[in-house]
Amino acid sequence: MIFGVDVASILLGGLSAGMVLFIVSVGLSVTMGLMGFVNLAHGAFAMLGGYVIVLAMNRLGVGFVPALMLGFVVTAAVSFVFERLLYKRLYRAGELDQVLFTIGLVFVFIAGLTIIVGPETQPFTPPAALRGQVDLGFTQYRAYSIFLIVVGIVIVVGLWLGFERTRLGAQIRATVDNRRMAESLGINVDRLFSITFAFGSGMAALGGGLGAEFLGLDPQYALKYLVFFLIVVSVGGLGTVTGVFYASILIGVLDFVLKLYLPKGGTIFIFALTILLLLWRPQGLFKRTET
């Protein structure tokens, strides 16, 4: 049965997964586009945020929304410090050193969380209002997934407006297109990068918390899903919000369908598709400028 109601539920499930992918990956795309920094530790920031959110809810009894805000703020602050103290020194270094550095950071995060919190998976239960089913008129679906889709749409629209309609967004776009020209026009690229890096990590934290329901949350999170975040970013194109959004939805829905119909080794098609897409459009599917 692939028709009728099934199509709707598959689409909804895939969309909610895609939204989480988008929320986590969008910061990675923008920071990589700005500085060309190969940041493999982005998943680690998502994991850190997820832990802050889930632990605040489970152990401190903080509400869902305040916990999300707390996760965003803490992760953004931590990543800001990391950026100013460490990342900054490697902007002019080669990709190899950047990869080595960020892999090292991932190990530190994994080991740190294992030591402080423990190796087990952290349980996540959505707040009571988001449990159960919700009636959409044409079908019944899980309330939490619908909530994810709504949140995702709000964030996409917000980011798109910020990217296209604000001064900061214009500066980011200019820098992604041509960093040296932007610098010579007086844009403070360093400051711009600090802000977007902290904000992007905060978004990743939100994604880590929101997605904990179906991605799970354990210290291996940072490595387990890193490949997916990287696939989304490279397929979508660096430095784009809309590109990452379409790529997230594509990969999210595809993964959902494959898990449903080909539970054994369905991901092989995602890797194959990624290879084909990248060979066809090495700069990403939705990259605006051809440079």
Add this chain to the structure above:
Amino acid sequence: MSATAAPSGLTGPALELSEHPAARMLIGRHRLRWWEPTPWILAIAFYFAFPSYLGFGTDLLITILFALSLDLALGYAGILTLGHAAFFGAGAYTVGLLAFNGVWSEPITSLILAAVVAAVVGFASGLVLLRTTGLTLLMLTLCTMLLLEEGANMAHEYTGGFDGLPSLSIPPIFGIFEFNPLYPHTQYIYSLVVLFVGFLLVRALIYSPFGQSLTGIRENMLRMHAVGSPVRWRLVTCYTISAAIAGVAGGLWAQTNAYVNLTTLSLDRAATVFIILILGGYGRLYGAFVGAVAYMVLSHFLARVYPTAWQLGLGLLLVVIALFARNGILGISESLWRRIQTMRRPS
């Protein structure tokens, strides 16, 4: 361009072209230096000194060979790859499948077959992937490896899936030297000889004009295009050779362990060899040796007892290396050595 000005040595009548310092450096570059036999002496000494650690030693030698193959692609040609385990796995599964199904198991010819299969995979993937650079190339190599891993997992009827192919029977080398799993003397010597051959090949390659053009491509691809170097073919050739050597390392791994499983194709293995190479120092031939010894010894003694502390320490070490010692352990030693020499000279 400043290069149009003739070097002072060429204009003076006293100095012949071949006696120019740069020319001398180029001629003598490939000559054996006094310390170069050291690793081999140490490897032979290890055989007699630590007979109970020969299994670990064999693993170490194979890792060195694998890191050496990565050095050729990543260190010399600057091909940013995070999927080199694809070729290690291709070699391992070649040996494993042939031996498991009783088709062919003679060790040395099996290794050659492993090299050929890995080279074919390397050539085919290199042909399409090496048009890209940077993050795109990194993602493409990574996805190719994951594709092979998933493929091997899905074809579990042939490959044994996650569990792999257990208890391969490998006949004695030359019909005389038997592989004994408890006393791996043969495995150690065999791996050492294969590593030596592989090393000689890599060393000859990097000092050849071909190797020189690879370094040129790494340093400035645009300029190499401009001087008429067939950049893409050089890269594909290098990638293919590198893949073949990685395949031999994988084949050796399968033979000495007498089994193959999915870990030979995993991201874990690819990331580890990447870390080892950069830890030791990439693009300098002996980085693979230093990095593998440092990493394997530490992980062998720490990882089992304190796995989490090991991961934390390794992470911190990588961060420190990336921030303060860009060229790995060998890079630090070289700059220290140079500093000592300049301190000596004025006195």
